[in-house]
Amino acid sequence: MIVLGHGDVLDDAGDATPPLSSGGGGETERMWATSQDGWVITYDAETLATALCSNGGGGGGAGRRKMVVVLPSFGRTPPADGSCCTLSGDPTDGGGFTVVIIEPPEGSALWYCHVGSSSAASAKWDKVEYDVETLLS
Numbered sequence: 001m002i003v004l005g006h007g008d009v010l011d012d013a014g015d016a017t018p019p020l021s022s023g024g025g026g027e028t029e030r031m032w033a034t035s036q037d038g039w040v041i042t043y044d045a046e047t048l049a050t051a052l053c054s055n056g057g058g059g060g061g062a063g064r065r066k067m068v069v070v071l072p073s074f075g076r077t078p079p080a081d082g083s084c085c086t087l088s089g090d091p092t093d094g095g096g097f098t099v100v101i102i103e104p105p106e107g108s109a110l111w112y113c114h115v116g117s118s119s120a121a122s123a124k125w126d127k128v129e130y131d132v133e134t135l136l137s
Contacts, residue, residue, distance in 0.1 A: 030078060032101065034085040041071070041085055041099065048073040052091055052099065052115075067092060071099065072113060072124050080107050091115070 028046040033039075038054045052069040069091045082104040089097035096116035103109045110128045 030081065032079065032083055032085045034087055036087050039087060039091070041101070043074055043078045045078075048075065050074050050078075069115065071115065072122075074125060079103055079109070079111055083107070
């Protein structure tokens, strides 16, 4: 498994469980699938750890490694269940990317985080709240 921290390789620990979560999809862990094949955002409500994980899919065969990109924590209030997620690019190419999460239709928030960019500011989640009725009128 390769663990990436905001776009930089931190650890190549074989098949060890990443240090940011219990890793087993336990009772305190929530997940949101992204629109990119094999990438999932995970959040552990107990440790507040947030990460972007790939099962190494995409048709690469047995030689593909599992990947974990450490993301800033959502804190105690993560996005709603059923939120839609997408990535602006490939998390493994080193050029940085943006994670975008849109809460379900009954929600009113959009979350985004720039990861691995050359910006001097550390990565963090920004949450934009909106009123759909106002936007449509």
